[in-house]
Amino acid sequence: MTSPSEIDALLESKKIIVMVGAGGVGKTTASALLAIRAAMAGRRVALLSIDPAKRLASALGLGLGHEMRPVALMPAPDKSAPRGSLHASMLDQKAVFDRMVRLHAPSEKIAERIMRDPLYRAASTNLSGPLEYMALARLQELTQDKDFDLVILDTPPDSHALDFLKRPNILAGFMENRVMTWLIKPVLTMGKLGLGRLIGVGEKLAGGVASLTGFSALRSFGEFLLLMQEVIEGFHKTGEQVVATLQDKKTAFILVAVPTRAAERSAVFLADQLAEMDYRVDGLVINRCLPVASATELANVTASLPAAARDFVNARYFGEDKVIGNLIKNLSSSRKKNRLVVRIEDQGADFHDIDGLTRLALSF
Amino acid sequence: MSQGTSLAQLLTSRKLLFVTGKGGIGKTLVSVAMAQAAAAAGLRVLLVESSSRDQIAPLFGLDPVGHNETVAAPGITCINLNTAGNFREYITKYLGKKKMFDTVFSHRVVQSFFNTVPGLAEAMMLGRLYYTCDLRDVDQRPDLVIFDSPASGHFLSLMTTPDAIVESGLAGPMLRDTQKVRDFLRRKNDVGVIYVCTPEPLVVSEAMEFLPVIQEKSPAKLCGVVVNRIPPSLGHDATRQSPAHGAGESRLLSFLRERSAKSAAALDMVRVSTQQFPGIMYLGLRDLGFVDDPLPSDFHRTFLTEEALHP
Numbered sequence: 160m161t162s163p164s165e166i167d168a169l170l171e172s173k174k175i176i177v178m179v180g181a182g183g184v185g186k187t188t189a190s191a192l193l194a195i196r197a198a199m200a201g202r203r204v205a206l207l208s209i210d211p212a213k214r215l216a217s218a219l220g221l222g223l224g225h226e227m228r229p230v231a232l233m234p235a236p237d238k239s240a241p242r243g244s245l246h247a248s249m250l251d252q253k254a255v256f257d258r259m260v261r262l263h264a265p266s267e268k269i270a271e272r273i274m275r276d277p278l279y280r281a282a283s284t285n286l287s288g289p290l291e292y293m294a295l296a297r298l299q300e301l302t303q304d305k306d307f308d309l310v311i312l313d314t315p316p317d318s319h320a321l322d323f324l325k326r327p328n329i330l331a332g333f334m335e336n337r338v339m340t341w342l343i344k345p346v347l348t349m350g351k352l353g354l355g356r357l358i359g360v361g362e363k364l365a366g367g368v369a370s371l372t373g374f375s376a377l378r379s380f381g382e383f384l385l386l387m388q389e390v391i392e393g394f395h396k397t398g399e400q401v402v403a404t405l406q407d408k409k410t411a412f413i414l415v416a417v418p419t420r421a422a423e424r425s426a427v428f429l430a431d432q433l434a435e436m437d438y439r440v441d442g443l444v445i446n447r448c449l450p451v452a453s454a455t456e457l458a459n460v461t462a463s464l465p466a467a468a469r470d471f472v473n474a475r476y477f478g479e480d481k482v483i484g485n486l487i488k489n490l491s492s493s494r495k496k497n498r499l500v501v502r503i504e505d506q507g508a509d510f511h512d513i514d515g516l517t518r519l520a521l522s523f
Numbered sequence: 524m525s526q527g528t529s530l531a532q533l534l535t536s537r538k539l540l541f542v543t544g545k546g547g548i549g550k551t552l553v554s555v556a557m558a559q560a561a562a563a564a565g566l567r568v569l570l571v572e573s574s575s576r577d578q579i580a581p582l583f584g585l586d587p588v589g590h591n592e593t594v595a596a597p598g599i600t601c602i603n604l605n606t607a608g609n610f611r612e613y614i615t616k617y618l619g620k621k622k623m624f625d626t627v628f629s630h631r632v633v634q635s636f637f638n639t640v641p642g643l644a645e646a647m648m649l650g651r652l653y654y655t656c657d658l659r660d661v662d663q664r665p666d667l668v669i670f671d672s673p674a675s676g677h678f679l680s681l682m683t684t685p686d687a688i689v690e691s692g693l694a695g696p697m698l699r700d701t702q703k704v705r706d707f708l709r710r711k712n713d714v715g716v717i718y719v720c721t722p723e724p725l726v727v728s729e730a731m732e733f734l735p736v737i738q739e740k741s742p743a744k745l746c747g748v749v750v751n752r753i754p755p756s757l758g759h760d761a762t763r764q765s766p767a768h769g770a771g772e773s774r775l776l777s778f779l780r781e782r783s784a785k786s787a788a789a790l791d792m793v794r795v796s797t798q799q800f801p802g803i804m805y806l807g808l809r810d811l812g813f814v815d816d817p818l819p820s821d822f823h824r825t826f827l828t829e830e831a832l833h834p
Contacts (some may be wrong), residue, residue, distance in 0.1 A: 182674050183547020195748040257830065281641040281687065307729035355824065365626030368637075373615075373694025380640060420816050421551065421578060428576050460776045471812040473780065478813025506722055507785060 161442075161499045166523070169441060169499055170197040173411045175302060175404065178444075179433070180415030181425035185446035187215055188511070189415045190313040193444075194245055195513075195520040197309055200234055201242035205229075205307040208248050208316050209294060218511040219247045225387070227301075233517045246307065255293040256283040263393025269386060278356045289314055292394070295401045302404060330338045411441035413499070416486060418448055418479035427489045442499030443490055445483055449476055450504050527797075528804040530827065533747060534561040537715055538656045539668045541682075541743060544719035546674040546727060547820060549751040552576045552814060552826065554671035559823035560604050561667050562598030569655060569665040570601040573648060584817030596820060600665070609647035610637060615652055618696060642691075642753045646686035646701055653707045656714075675733055682708075682741035699704055708742035713745025717804075722753050724787035731796050738800075747804035754779070754786050754810050 170176075179192045180407070187208055194206040205227055206219070215221075219230050227246035234240050257274060264270035273279050294312065301310045371376045384391075404410065405510065412433055416426040430440050457476055461469040487500055501523050506515075533540065534557060542554045551572070558570045569592065572579050577587035580603070590608035595601045615622045615691040627633060637643050659768050672678050685705035685754055688700065708714050718739060721729040730748070737745055757779055790807070808826060 181547070183545060185700070248648075277691070278641065281691070305627065364627055364630055364633050367623055369695075370623075370634060370693055371618075372697050376691070376695075378695040417547065420581075420814065422547075424578075424581060425576070450775065450778050452775040456773050456775060460779070465756060467809075468757050469756040470757045471810060474776075474812030476812075478815065507782065514531050 160486045163523070165499055166196070166501065167200055167299070167461050170200060172182075172310070172409075173441075174309060174409040176309070176413060177300070177314065177405065177438075178312065178413050178415055179314050179317065179429055181422055181429075184415050184417045185503075186415045187313050188506075188516075189444045189446060190311050191215060191219060191247075191516055192503070192520040193239055193413070194247070194311045195517055196340075197311075197435060198230075198241075198243040198245035199235060199241045199517070199521065202349075203243050203307050204245045205301050205304070205310045206245065206247040206313075207294070207297060207310065208247065208313045209290070210313075212344065215511045216249065219512050219517060220221075221247055223299055227304075231513065233514050234355045234522055236518055250290075250294050250297060251284045252290050252293045259293075259394060259397070260390050261452055263390040265389050273383075273386050273390065275381050276386065278380060285460075291400070296394075296397050299397055299401050299404065323497060379515075396425045400429065403461045407489065408439075410439070412438050413442040413444060414440055415444045415446060417446050418482040420482065423482045423485055428485060430475060430490050440498070442501065443486060444503060445486065446503050447505040448483070448502050449479055449500075452476070526744065527802055529565065529808055530557070530560065530747070530804055531688075531693070533566065533715065533717075533804055534566065534667060536712065537667065537746070538713040539652055539670065539715075539743075540746070541670050541672045541678070541822060543672040543675060543678040543716060544749075548719050548721055548726070550674075550719050551582070551671050552668050553717070553751060553808070555579060555582050555818065556823040556826045558667075558669050559596070559818075559820070560597050560827055561669075562596065563821075563823065565600065566666040568599050569668045570595065570599055570671070570673040571577075571604060571668060572601075572654070573604045573673070579603070582816050582818050587763075594718045603820065604648060604651055606647055608636065608642040609644075609651045611632070612654070613647055613700075617650075640686045644686050646688055646697070646704070647682065647766045649704050649708065650683065653704045654693055657828055659708060664717075678798045679736065679740065682743060683739070685739075685742060692750060707740050711744055711746075714745050716741065717747040717749060718745060719751055722750050722786040722793070722807075724785060724789045725790060727789045727792045727796075731792070731799075734800065745800060745803055745805065747798070748793070750790065750805075750807045752809045752810035753790070753807050754782050757783050 176190075176193060178186045178193075180186045187210070190206060190208065195205045207223065208216075208219075220228060227248045230245040230247050232241035232245055260273050260279075264273060269287075293312075294315065298310060298312050301307060363421070364380075365377065387398045412432060414426050416422040433440050455474070461472050464472065481498050483502070490498060503519070503523060506519070524704045542550050542557070544550050554570060554572075558568045560570045566763050568790065570579055577585075577589070579601045580586065580588045580593070580595070581601075583601070585593065585595060585601075587603070588595075588601060589603055590605050592600045592602045610628065611624060644677045652670060673681060679680060685701050685708065689705065693701070718730060718734060718737070720726050727750075728759070733748065734745055734748075792804070806827075807829060809828065
């Protein structure tokens with residue numbers, strides 16, 4: 160495991176920390192712990208959370224609304240007062256989307272038309288849609304904010320963590336203005352000519368699509384995209400800026416895992432993908448570990464247990480050991496640099512209050 | 524099991540089971556063990572997931588299979604569905620327009636276009652499940668499809684898509700087919716949702732808030748609740764607080780004891796909630812401590828052993 164000073168050195172030197180990991184591994188908790196630790200040590204931290212569990216949200220005072228709100232930090236167990244500050248917010252996807260539209264639309268009038276469009280309303284609230292992109296856009300905003308010198312970003316749950324990081328590139332490939340126009344223009348000019356009269360390539364494609372979705376759906380989608388043209392270009396630019404920010408030396412990615420085989424597989428996969436995309440992984444947080452016990456202590460504890468409980472404790476103890484060993488081995492072989500490894504004891508799902516979080520944050 | 528439906532009844536009577544729950548709670552293991560149990564009962568099972576990387580295949584010792592139905596064990600095939608594959612199959616197999624797919628829908632721009640239409644990927648996913656369960660040639664059709672589904676929030680988005688599409692102004696074959704998919708999902712005797720949780724008070728109370736939402740908004744309804752990772756009893760000695768409780772006590776022991784107490788409280792909550800959903804399956808599974816992969820072929824025998832939820 161890493162020494163406390165190395166953890167603090169990382170928290171001290173970075174401007175952005177992105178936490179990645181599979182769903183349900185405790186990314187949000189780990190993000191909060193690092194944020195609290197950095198704030199206690201003197202940094203002005205902004206914590207952006209995507210989907211916090213209710214209890215954690217209330218411990219951090221995260222309400223609805225996406226503005227950064229101050230979190231009341233507690234003194235450390237040794238009574239020393241916090242030296243920095245912590246602000247936190249939950250990502251409000253629609254609010255960021257609306258602001259991006261206002262920012263990039265050529266006029267207020269077009270912005271209003273976009274926001275009234277039913278397709279926009281569906282897209283801006285769809286969970287599996289632009290969430291990742293909006294998180295990145297918000298990150299970009301926060302890094303410009305003079306009130307903060309460290310931004311910690313929690314990433315979306317489940318398998319979406321990777322989309323999240325690829326998204327800027329997807330946008331770059333797809334949202335190209337010309338391609339869009341090429342597909343959409345014929346739809347809008349077709350009018351009542353009917354599908355049989357379509358000739359050009361774009362028209363043939365559009366006609367094919369319309370034969371499946373109906374003409375009017377395609378048409379309203381086309382109109383929507385035309386309306387969005389400049390906004391999409393704006394999104395594209397932000398995407399490129401975000402990629403540059405994320406690849407900067409001052410950005411750290413930290414993998415979060417739990418000691419199970421499934422989490423081990425995802426963590427190794429994520430680490431490979433990140434390396435491929437030129438993002439640097441600087442650390443590993445392993446959540447939900449058994450309290451560290453010596454072999455003697457383990458033997459003493461299990462001796463008093465019935466057979467089923469003994470098997471259970473032994474299976475977990477030795478299983479965790481294997482997984483943690485593999486994780487450290489795999490992640491340190493992919494790059495030479497020394498990496499941070501933090502092991503956090505299993506707290507159950509409901510330990511969250513700011514006092515408990517602070518104690519835990521300062522304990523590793 | 525003194526009340527409700529048994530797992531065996533569910534496995535033999537349903538065509539499609541969705542398995543969902545909070546992330547990291549054991550959905551995949553539960554899905555795979557259920558597939559093993561169904562296959563052991565002589566059924567042909569298709570085990571489905573939709574993940575950026577295969578979770579199921581490694582449990583059978585396979586390399587990632589992607590969007591290809593692959594035999595994983597006797598009676599069990601598995602697949603990791605992706606949007607592009609679902610889309611291709613909808614047009615070529617279901618609509619029978621192979622030529623149109625080649626000229627129009629295989630085009631990169633058109634594919635990107637469909638990727639951006641909200642809800643389309645979800646509709647294609649549900650459509651693929653419907654097609655597999657109901658429309659395929661009988662000799663190709665599995666007896667049971669188990670879908671190791673996305674976690675709660677995403678699952679809800681998935682299941683509310685058909686309604687959203689039907690109301691969106693879409694027309695043509697896609698509208699017609701989405702209506703059919705929705706009707707299929709509503710068939711309570713064929714389709715059901717199994718919700719997995721763990722015996723922690725917070726997880727259970729979240730589940731109890733989420734389940735009524737499923738019942739209200741999803742066309743497929745709840746047919747079972749699985750409480751996974753019930754810790755084994757610590758026995759008399761360990762449950763008693765030791766006189767040296769405090770400074771000298773093993774952290775490991777106090778951790779185990781605390782977990783047992785929480786689990787008991789959570790199971791009480793589950794028992795109370797049973798009244799809210801009469802007739803569904805309640806299944807408690809024990810915590811194995813650690814599960815290595817690949818799984819043994821009779822993993823379901825050790826795993827799907829009922830812990831007493833109804834004393």
